[in-house]
Amino acid sequence: MNKINQSVFILLCFAFLGLIACTQKTQPEELSTTEQQAQAASSTPQPKQTQKPPSQLFPITKNGKEGFIDRTGKLFIQPQYELAFGFSEGLAPVSLNSKWGYINPMGKIVIQPQFEEASVFSEKLAAVKIGDKWGYINQTGKIAIKPQFAEVEDFSEGLAAVKIGNKWGYINPKGQAVIKPVYDEVTLFSEGLAAVKSGKKWGHIDKTGKVAVKIIFDDNSVFSEGLTSVKIGNKWAFLDRKGKIVIKPIFDETSIFSEGLAPAKMGSKWGFTNRKGFLAIKPQFDEVNVFSEGLATVKIGNKWGFIDKTGKMVIKPQFDEVDGFSDGLATAIGNDGKIGYIDRTGKFVWQPTN
Known part of the structure; x- marks a missing residue:
């Protein structure tokens, strides 16, 4: 998937071409071995x-298998999958015998493993790969948009980016082309606008494909909290939805606004700016990420920790890698390269494993 998220996006996605709505298509027959393994996984003891x-x-x-824990660190779905993504809209993608399907929160397989690749559900559709093409399924596992694209992104605000040939455009949930595939790179829609690249320049379009922010910038980000960061020459600024500069190009690098603050780099160090362009947290970190649930990850030397919005270190730098907090927990990698989950005190609720 695509540009849309350099430092959080994150977790965000993208692509396009002239497509037409598709009638439902029967799913490919599962390999017998896949079906047997799926049935075996379903029979693995799960919660009552x-x-x-x-x-x-x-x-x-x-032990090389993936499962799920609850917020307290208690094992809820036994490790049995080759790979697993988080739950979204009540379903989670899991891999068995190199094929992807979906389980519900009780660990029951509700869409049999049959896809080469799969994404999480977003707006009731999930991107799946059959052969070498991407399409979308609905929550019953039926084909909603037939596989026909080289690359795709998740649906966001009613549209999904899809790539046809070497260009990106957008489709609606019926698979119809809404914005023709004419862009070299794109992002998902956020706050009604999407960042698009034409040639070497970036701008933003609305959901009709109309240019909302001129395609004249050297780089940019998605809109978040009403602002987007853009690169002008070798400096970064922030614009509003009308394309007006609201924070002058004074930063060496930036990211998006989250919870009222945005990462901002000056010289070799990172801090955080507020919406007026004043540094709320002075540049002092080697790397940072956006705020999530009141805390932001920061790197000092080669270790990551967490600060609050005053800049106070609340979890000292001690991890090789971390992600932001989500639903009260954050993933963290220790010195041994194993992954665990920590709570807001920095305590592991799930000890690092591999």
Whole structure:
């Protein structure tokens, strides 16, 4: 998937061409070995069906297999999958015998493993790869948009980026081309606009394909909290939705606004700027990421920790890698390269495993 997220995006996605709505297509027959393994996985002891699943589950790895824990670190779905992504819209992609399917929060396989690759559900559709082409399925596992694209991104605000040939455009949930594939790079839609690249320059378009922010910048980001960062020459500035500069190009690098602050680099160090362009947290870190649930990851030397919005270090730098907090937990990698989950005190609720 595509440019859209250099430092959080994140976790965000993208692509396009003239497509037409597709009638439902029967799914490919599963390989017998895949079907047998899926059935075996379904028969692996899971929580009793009378048990209510936690509000949030987190993927973990143990002894080379992946399963899920709850927020307290308790194992809820036994490690049994080759790979697993997080839950979205009630389903999680899992891999068995090199094929991808989907499970529900009780660990039951509800869409049999049959795809070469798969994405999480977004707006009731998930991108899946059959052969060498991408399409989309609905939550029952039926083909909603037939596989026909070289690359795709998740749906966001009613549109998905798709790549046809070497150009990107956007389709609607019926598979119809809404914005023709004429761009070299794109992002998902955020706050009604998407960043697009034509040649060597970036700008933003609206959902009709109309240019909303001129395609004249050397780089840019998605809109977040009403602003987008753009590169002008060798400096970064922030624009509003009308393309007006609201924070002058004074930063050496930036990211998006989140929870009222945006990462901003001056010289060799990173800090955070507020919406007026004033440094709320002075540049002092080697790397940073955006704020999430009141905390931001920061790197000092070769270790990562967490600060609050005052710049106070609340979890000292001690991890080789970390992600931002989500639903009260954050993934963290220790000195041994193993992955675990920490709470807001920095304590592991799931000890690092591999």
